[in-house]
Amino acid sequence: MRRLLLLLVLLAAAxxxxxxxxxxxxxxxxALATQGMALEAVYATGNVEPVNLARIGPATxxxxxxxxxxxxxxxxxxxxxxxxxxxxxRSLAAEAEARARFAVEDLARxxxxxxxxxxxxxxxxxxxxxxxxAEATARAARQRLDDYVVRAPMEGVVLRRDAEVGEVVDTPAxxxxxxxxxxxRLTAEVDEEDIARIRLGQRALLRADxxxxxxxxxxxxxxxxxxxxxxxxxxxxxxxxxxxxxxIGMTVEANIVLREAPEAVLVxxxxxxxxxxxxxxxxxAPPAPxxxxxxxxxxxVVEKEVAQRREVEIGVQAPRSIEIRRGLAAGxxxxxxxxxxxxxxxxxxxxxxxxx
Numbered sequence: 310m311r312r313l314l315l316l317l318v319l320l321a322a323a324x325x326x327x328x329x330x331x332x333x334x335x336x337x338x339x340a341l342a343t344q345g346m347a348l349e350a351v352y353a354t355g356n357v358e359p360v361n362l363a364r365i366g367p368a369t370x371x372x373x374x375x376x377x378x379x380x381x382x383x384x385x386x387x388x389x390x391x392x393x394x395x396x397x398x399r400s401l402a403a404e405a406e407a408r409a410r411f412a413v414e415d416l417a418r419x420x421x422x423x424x425x426x427x428x429x430x431x432x433x434x435x436x437x438x439x440x441x442x443a444e445a446t447a448r449a450a451r452q453r454l455d456d457y458v459v460r461a462p463m464e465g466v467v468l469r470r471d472a473e474v475g476e477v478v479d480t481p482a483x484x485x486x487x488x489x490x491x492x493x494r495l496t497a498e499v500d501e502e503d504i505a506r507i508r509l510g511q512r513a514l515l516r517a518d519x520x521x522x523x524x525x526x527x528x529x530x531x532x533x534x535x536x537x538x539x540x541x542x543x544x545x546x547x548x549x550x551x552x553x554x555x556x557i558g559m560t561v562e563a564n565i566v567l568r569e570a571p572e573a574v575l576v577x578x579x580x581x582x583x584x585x586x587x588x589x590x591x592x593x594a595p596p597a598p599x600x601x602x603x604x605x606x607x608x609x610v611v612e613k614e615v616a617q618r619r620e621v622e623i624g625v626q627a628p629r630s631i632e633i634r635r636g637l638a639a640g641x642x643x644x645x646x647x648x649x650x651x652x653x654x655x656x657x658x659x660x661x662x663x664x665x
Contacts, residue, residue, distance in 0.1 A: 334656040338645040339611050340577050347573035347625045347632040350514070350564035351506060353545065355497025357559045360548075362488035363463050367393060368456040370479040373472055378485070380470050384461040390485055391472055395457035402450035405443070412436075412443035465489050468557060490557070493549045495527055497563050498542040506567055507532055513547045514564045520554055527553075529565060568625075575630040580608050580643040581623060609644035610637070611657060616644060618653040 371393035378390045419436040423429075459472075465487040472484040495515070499507055507529060515525040533544040547563060549555060583606045610619045621636030637643070644651070651657075 334614075334658050335648050335651065336658045336660060337609075337611070337616070337648065337651075338660040339642045340580065340645055342574050342576050342633065342637055342639050342641050342643060344572050344639045345575050345630070347568075347570040347575065347627075347630075348564075348566060349568040349625045350566050351499060351503040353497040353499045353563045353565060355495045355545075355547070355561060355563065357493055357495055357549070357555045357557055357561060359468070359488035359490065359557060360492050360494050361463070361465065362468075362486060363461075363465070364483045365390065365459060365462065365485040365487060366482050367459055367478050367480060367484065369393070370477070371395070371457060373474055373476045373478055373484075376470070376472050376474055378467050378470070380467050382467050384465065384467060384487060386461060386464050388461045389458050390461055390467075391459040393457040393459070393478070395454055398450070398454055398457060402447070402454055405447040405450040409440075409443040409447035412440040416440040459484060461485075461487055463487060491551060493553060493555060493557065494530065495547040495549060495555075495561050495563060497545050497547060497561075498537075498540065499545050499565070501536055501541045501543060504532070504536070504543040504545075507543075507545060507565060512566045514566065515547075515555075516562045516564075517555060517559055519556075519559060523554070525553065525555065526550070527563070570624070570632065573624070574633040574637055574639050576608065576633055576637070576643050577629070577645060578626070578631050579645040580647075581606050581621075581631050582608060582647065583623075608633075608637070609647045609651060611642045611644060611659065614656055614659060616647075616651055616653070616655050616657050 373391060374394050375392040376390075377392070378384055378388075384390065416433075416436040416439070419433050423433045466489065467485055468488055468490070469486040470484070471482075472478070478484060495513075509529055509532065511529045513527040513529060515527055517523075517525070527547040527549050529545060530548040531546040533546075536543040545565070547565075555561060583604070604623050605620065606623050607618055607620050609616045611617075619636055622634045624632035624634040626632075644657070
């Protein structure tokens with residue numbers, strides 16, 4: 310009898326050891342799926358500029374002799390803003406004027422001689438051509454003098470001046486910026502991979518280092534039809550409200566909102582098991598999903614301490630949460646960092662819940 314009891318005790322101990330080693334349910338950490346805002350956006354950076362703005366430079370290379378306006382001053386269209394050294398151009402104009410006068414006088418004398426039959430009529434035709442050419446040269450020289458006066462191409466405020474007397478300036482230089490302080494816009498660059506998703510009227514969330522923590526918005530107002538083939542980007546202009554605190558020239562980060570889901574189902578990234586990237590790069594391989602498209606994945610849901618594999622569709626992927634667009638409801642418990650060997654219907658032991 311004692312041997313029988315000892316054998317039963319040994320068998321029970323062996324069974325318990327086997328259960329501990331092979332049959333103990335795995336321990337898993339879980340989190341509850343929550344509801345919150347899912348925001349899908351395209352990132353861009355740009356600079357603030359007036360809607361009405363003109364960059365003004367010289368029409369010719371010369372030394373700057375006089376600056377006639379200051380920053381903040383309002384100018385009228387055509388108003389002189391600066392003068393360049395035109396002494397050589399004036400000398401050439403004076404010479405051309407003198408040649409034109411001589412040609413006109415020579416034409417008058419030739420007409421008199423032809424009228425008296427003293428010279429041939431061909432001389433009159435030659436004199437007329439010479440007079441016309443001399444007058445055209447003088448007229449061009451007079452017009453060229455205006456190139457030495459920098460004029461405002463539009464009415465507005467002098468927003469910036471980069472002109473100092475004595476500098477030698479050339480045509481690529483920007484001496485003045487003239488425009489209206491309001492309204493303002495943000496001119497940003499959007500990568501060519503994302504431009505097809507941008508539409509007029511989309512809201513943009515803005516951030517500037519000059520105003521940390523301040524929420525600012527804008528609206529897509531214009532999309533440039535042609536992109537930059539070197540930078541592989543398209544120019545997008547975002548209109549700013551009249552009361553914007555942003556200043557002309559500031560660098561601003563923009564998130565152009567593509568989709569907002571205020572009651573989206575969210576789970577921690579550790580709960581989602583994404584499918585492996587395809588290794589086959591052959592032409593017959595399925596194309597990668599376009600940006601913003603829903604993707605299929607799976608996760609593990611725990612019900613009554615039993616793990617169940619759940620196929621889901623995911624949307625926005627953020628650093629702290631992933632949107633589940635289909636296949637899961639808010640409040641369901643999901644497994645974080647699912648252990649290897651987890652199978653559908655397997656019992657599990659639960660750890661304390663963790664907030665997503």
